[in-house]
Amino acid sequence: MSGRPASRPVFLPILAAFTIWAVGFLALYGLQATGCRLGWQDAELLPGVTHLRLALCLLLAGLAAAVVAVVLRLRRLPAGFARTVGLAVSLAAAASTLFSFSGVFWLSLC
Amino acid sequence: MSNEPERHPNAIHRHRALDAIWATGPGLQRLAAVNHNVIGKRFMLTALVFFFIGGVLAMLIRTQLASAQSPFLDPGVYAQVFTMHGTIMMFLFAIPFFEGMAIYLLPKMLGARDLAFPRMSAYGFWCYLFGGGIVVAALVGGVAPDSGWFMYTPLSSRLYTPGINADVWLLGITFVEISAMTAAVEILVTVLKLRAPGMSLDRMPIFAWYMLVVAGMMLIGFPPLILGSILLEAERAFGLPFFDPTRGGDPLLWQHLFWLFGHPEVYIIFLPAAGVLSTLVPVFAGTPLAGYRVVVAAIVSMAFLSFGLWVHHMYAAGIPHVALSFFSAASALVAVPTAVQIFAWLGTLAHGRPRFSVPMLHVFGFFTVFVIGGLTGVMLAMVPFDWQAHDTHFVVAHLHYVLVGGFVFPMMAAAYYWLPHLTGRQPVHHLSKIAFWMVFAGFNLTFFLMHLTGLRGMPRRVHSYPADAGWEALNYLSSVGSFVMAMGFALVALDLLLIARFGRAFRRNPWKAGTLEWAMPTPPTAYGFAALPAIDRRADTLDPDRIGPELAAGRGYLGGTRNGWMETLGVDMATGRPDQVVVLPRPTHLPLATALATGGFFLALLFKVYWAAPLFAAVVLALFLRWTPQTGLTADLGPLPIGRGEEAPHHAEAEAPPSQWAMVFTLAADGTLYVSLLFGAFFLWLSAPNWPPEQLGGTAYPAQALGMLGLLLAAGMGRRAVRKAAGAVPALTAGALGYAAALAGIAWMAWTALPDPTAHAAAASMAAVLAYAGLHAGIGLVLALYGIHRVRRGFVSPRRTLDLRIGRLWHDYTAVAGGVALAFPSLLATLARHGAVP
Numbered sequence: 001m002s003g004r005p006a007s008r009p010v011f012l013p014i015l016a017a018f019t020i021w022a023v024g025f026l027a028l029y030g031l032q033a034t035g036c037r038l039g040w041q042d043a044e045l046l047p048g049v050t051h052l053r054l055a056l057c058l059l060l061a062g063l064a065a066a067v068v069a070v071v072l073r074l075r076r077l078p079a080g081f082a083r084t085v086g087l088a089v090s091l092a093a094a095a096s097t098l099f100s101f102s103g104v105f106w107l108s109l110c
Numbered sequence: 111m112s113n114e115p116e117r118h119p120n121a122i123h124r125h126r127a128l129d130a131i132w133a134t135g136p137g138l139q140r141l142a143a144v145n146h147n148v149i150g151k152r153f154m155l156t157a158l159v160f161f162f163i164g165g166v167l168a169m170l171i172r173t174q175l176a177s178a179q180s181p182f183l184d185p186g187v188y189a190q191v192f193t194m195h196g197t198i199m200m201f202l203f204a205i206p207f208f209e210g211m212a213i214y215l216l217p218k219m220l221g222a223r224d225l226a227f228p229r230m231s232a233y234g235f236w237c238y239l240f241g242g243g244i245v246v247a248a249l250v251g252g253v254a255p256d257s258g259w260f261m262y263t264p265l266s267s268r269l270y271t272p273g274i275n276a277d278v279w280l281l282g283i284t285f286v287e288i289s290a291m292t293a294a295v296e297i298l299v300t301v302l303k304l305r306a307p308g309m310s311l312d313r314m315p316i317f318a319w320y321m322l323v324v325a326g327m328m329l330i331g332f333p334p335l336i337l338g339s340i341l342l343e344a345e346r347a348f349g350l351p352f353f354d355p356t357r358g359g360d361p362l363l364w365q366h367l368f369w370l371f372g373h374p375e376v377y378i379i380f381l382p383a384a385g386v387l388s389t390l391v392p393v394f395a396g397t398p399l400a401g402y403r404v405v406v407a408a409i410v411s412m413a414f415l416s417f418g419l420w421v422h423h424m425y426a427a428g429i430p431h432v433a434l435s436f437f438s439a440a441s442a443l444v445a446v447p448t449a450v451q452i453f454a455w456l457g458t459l460a461h462g463r464p465r466f467s468v469p470m471l472h473v474f475g476f477f478t479v480f481v482i483g484g485l486t487g488v489m490l491a492m493v494p495f496d497w498q499a500h501d502t503h504f505v506v507a508h509l510h511y512v513l514v515g516g517f518v519f520p521m522m523a524a525a526y527y528w529l530p531h532l533t534g535r536q537p538v539h540h541l542s543k544i545a546f547w548m549v550f551a552g553f554n555l556t557f558f559l560m561h562l563t564g565l566r567g568m569p570r571r572v573h574s575y576p577a578d579a580g581w582e583a584l585n586y587l588s589s590v591g592s593f594v595m596a597m598g599f600a601l602v603a604l605d606l607l608l609i610a611r612f613g614r615a616f617r618r619n620p621w622k623a624g625t626l627e628w629a630m631p632t633p634p635t636a637y638g639f640a641a642l643p644a645i646d647r648r649a650d651t652l653d654p655d656r657i658g659p660e661l662a663a664g665r666g667y668l669g670g671t672r673n674g675w676m677e678t679l680g681v682d683m684a685t686g687r688p689d690q691v692v693v694l695p696r697p698t699h700l701p702l703a704t705a706l707a708t709g710g711f712f713l714a715l716l717f718k719v720y721w722a723a724p725l726f727a728a729v730v731l732a733l734f735l736r737w738t739p740q741t742g743l744t745a746d747l748g749p750l751p752i753g754r755g756e757e758a759p760h761h762a763e764a765e766a767p768p769s770q771w772a773m774v775f776t777l778a779a780d781g782t783l784y785v786s787l788l789f790g791a792f793f794l795w796l797s798a799p800n801w802p803p804e805q806l807g808g809t810a811y812p813a814q815a816l817g818m819l820g821l822l823l824a825a826g827m828g829r830r831a832v833r834k835a836a837g838a839v840p841a842l843t844a845g846a847l848g849y850a851a852a853l854a855g856i857a858w859m860a861w862t863a864l865p866d867p868t869a870h871a872a873a874a875s876m877a878a879v880l881a882y883a884g885l886h887a888g889i890g891l892v893l894a895l896y897g898i899h900r901v902r903r904g905f906v907s908p909r910r911t912l913d914l915r916i917g918r919l920w921h922d923y924t925a926v927a928g929g930v931a932l933a934f935p936s937l938l939a940t941l942a943r944h945g946a947v948p
């Protein structure tokens with residue numbers, strides 16, 4: 001779009017981490033449902049570790065990495081509103097990512 | 111036309127000049143009103159009328175339940191009554207009420223003269239009024255919706271609800287939701303763009319942050335509901351089996367779409383109320399809000415989290431453990447930002463020296479009731495407990511503690527707080543306290559007891575219960591409580607009327623607040639500020655008593671008048687630097703006429719006069735096009751002086767005018783609807799019974815290729831048109847041809863590759879996706895032709911390409927969405943073929 005104002009972005013720092021959380025939410029939920037539908041929970045890679053569980057754990061690891069990357073990037077911003085609020089929101093998103101999704105490691109999948 | 115403003119010798123002269131420009135005329139001109147004062151008040155008053163109707167229905171419910179086997183209402187009527195009570199309270203009272211409040215307050219708090227799209231707010235209001243009218247008319251006619259406020263299928267499907275009751279809900283509420291969508295876009299753009307110079311994002315009054323977040327949530331939350339309503343209506347009217355398990359549909363799809371909206375909805379209702387509290391508490395504590403930035407972070411987090419817990423309403427629906435864990439985690443997490451805000455309020459109170467006042471009494475009511483509601487909510491969030499309490503009166507009690515505590519009490523506080531602004535009169539405490547205590551006591555009596563009946567197993571939505579179940583005494587007391595509460599509400603209403611009529615007059619800023627809405631005359635003039643202030647600190651720590659007279663004297667921005675324009679300033683989103691003079695449209699009857707035509711469209715669908723529906727749609731389109739000649743410029747003006755030695759361009763020459771942002775946000779909502787549709791189809795493939803369908807269809811390569819090429823051509827030409835500006839006609843013509851090709855491709859595809867859409871949900875989904883693409887290509891075609899028209903009329907120059915840039919946004923979106931749509935049938939057919947395992 002033309003005419004993006006030249007000022008420093010404010011919304012990106014505030015929204016980035018939780019957007020990752022939201023997309024991750026849909027992706028994990030979708031992957032879990034698809035995997036169950038296609039029977040990926042039946043094939044064991046290692047004892048007790050199915051394809052589906054592995055895929056979900058990898059996805060979660062990717063999400064967590066992305067959220068952490070956002071936090072690290074925000075810490076380099078100059079002090080101010082966008083940094084303070086952005087960091088607070090992103091830390092909340094990081095905690096939420098771990099807390100909401102860690103069930104993929106140990107709960108029954110289908 | 112002149113660039114130089116006309117100066118005014120004194121405040122009276124200035125007032126006359128501004129009033130002549132901004133005021134709404136008398137008589138029939140009232141129907142042409144677009145001013146935010148008028149529209150905001152109309153929204154709030156209409157919402158109160160609906161609150162009254164919903165309240166009367168609640169009294170009918172309580173009368174019925176007062177005794178075990180009451181012959182007062184038969185089961186059919188009872189179903190209509192509780193459905194309508196819930197529907198009216200949620201859709202016709204709570205949301206429109208805070209919309210009206212935001213419409214009335216936001217421009218004033220932000221230091222603007224009006225909202226960004228006054229005609230749209232007027233249109234939204236009429237849609238709300240007519241849509242609500244249809245729903246209430248159905249109630250009077252005895253054909254009101256009766257499947258509960260969340261309209262679960264199959265109960266709401268053709269088979270079980272053959273009459274028009276469910277159609278009334280689906281169509282009437284969708285009609286009303288137009289106003290929610292217009293309000294969402296309106297609020298987003300206004301908060302982001304129309305502020306007083308110097309009001310950077312971190313200086314906005316906290317209420318504006320709340321409304322910004324709420325509007326963002328509405329933008330994402332409502333489309334799934336609108337989509338669900340359209341799909342269910344398509345099933346009921348035309349037999350497309352999205353929710354019918356015998357033909358590859360799934361009733362759970364409705365539940366997902368509904369709660370994807372429905373849970374955020376609870377927060378959409380709560381956050382404006384919390385915004386009121388965050389505004390009032392600091393004023394009465396006499397100290398700024400504790401932790402402004404933390405509160406902003408909390409509400410943003412809350413907005414996201416509230417979208418991650420919709421399935422907690424479906425715990426009883428048999429969903430695997432991990433998936434459940436996602437949702438219960440989010441349900442627990444969302445309590446954290448709520449707690450953060452509560453601590454911010456308590457901290458503010460502890461820091462300052464709280465003054466007693468009537469609004470604070472209602473704030474106390476909020477704290478008590480809402481905290482209890484939160485505790486029972488945590489109980490329900492425990493999955494095992496939810497299985498127990500599911501669908502009992504425990505849930506009814508919880509929901510009212512949250513909704514009445516989290517919305518009604520704060521809104522009563524707001525009413526007492528801002529009534530002086532609306533009327534210029536201040537409370538005189540005679541009735542106010544009694545009224546409050548009656549509501550408070552009545553409320554707790556009514557609903558606390560419902561926890562107990564619920565725990566003893568009394569199900570919700572039943573019109574009678576066995577006399578020996580031991581629920582009767584509690585129910586009887588609960589009903590007594592509800593009558594006490596009703597009398598309390600009547601006293602509140604009477605009290606507010608008396609204040610408006612006989613309250614004490616005051617000069618300015620009766621509560622010693624620090625926000626800009628008090629820096630204007632009360633009751634407010636149509637233009638609000640005679641000049642716009644320059645803001646140099648957080649805009650809830652200002653001194654209205656000093657700023658008000660300055661502005662009245664014309665010292666500030668836009669202190670003169672120019673060409674009879676309705677002017678306000680647009681600013682850079684982040685920094686608040688002025689970057690344009692936004693010239694707003696004059697009062698007009700077009701919003702009313704357009705809303706009437708829109709109503710015709712919905713009524714045609716409701717009464718199944720299907721041939722008339724496209725006619726009305728065409729009239730709506732034609733009327734919307736009639737809105738446009740008033741906007742834009744036919745000559746380049748260059749920079750306009752805005753006062754204080756600064757200059758800014760007219761919005762038609764600006765880089766990022768409000769209407770361009772409006773298109774961005776509209777497309778975001780539109781995209782949400784589309785993604786929900788695609789996910790819906792994917793969900794059916796995943797979980798609906800009776801897949802794969804017998805006939806798959808799905809592929810017609812030449813048709814798909816033609817459609818995609820047409821869309822690409824249209825988008826490419828849309829971009830070229832912007833570069834060519836006044837010479838854009840050839841590009842736009844080519845773009846229009848591209849759309850014609852795209853439409854041909856889509857039609858060809860539908861004709862050859864689409865199995866009978868009533869046979870199976872797969873084909874129905876394909877049909878829906880193609881229809882979506884066709885609709886967008888059709889609108890794109892209209893926009894291309896409209897561009898040609900605007901160029902010919904001289905509205906376009908290299909400095910003035912706004913019309914074409916708005917078009918470009920649409921064309922780009924349509925190319926992406928349409929491309930996906932054309933590929934979608936093949937994709938779904940492939941999935942269906944492969945995933946036929948279990």
Ligand code: HEM
Binds near residue numbers: 172193
């Ligand atoms: C004015 C006092 C009110 C009373 C006495 C009251 C009473 C009731 C009762 C008894 C029910 C349960 C009906 C049943 O399941 O059989 C109910 C349902 C409901 N109420 Fe209220 N209510 C009041 C205010 C409100 C308000 C202010 C809201 C929302 C802002 C609201 C929203 C709802 C909803 C959504 C339902 C569920 C309807 C359904 O099951 O479909 N109520 N109300």
Ligand SMILES: [Cu+2]
Binds near residue numbers: 419423
């Ligand atoms: Cu919920």
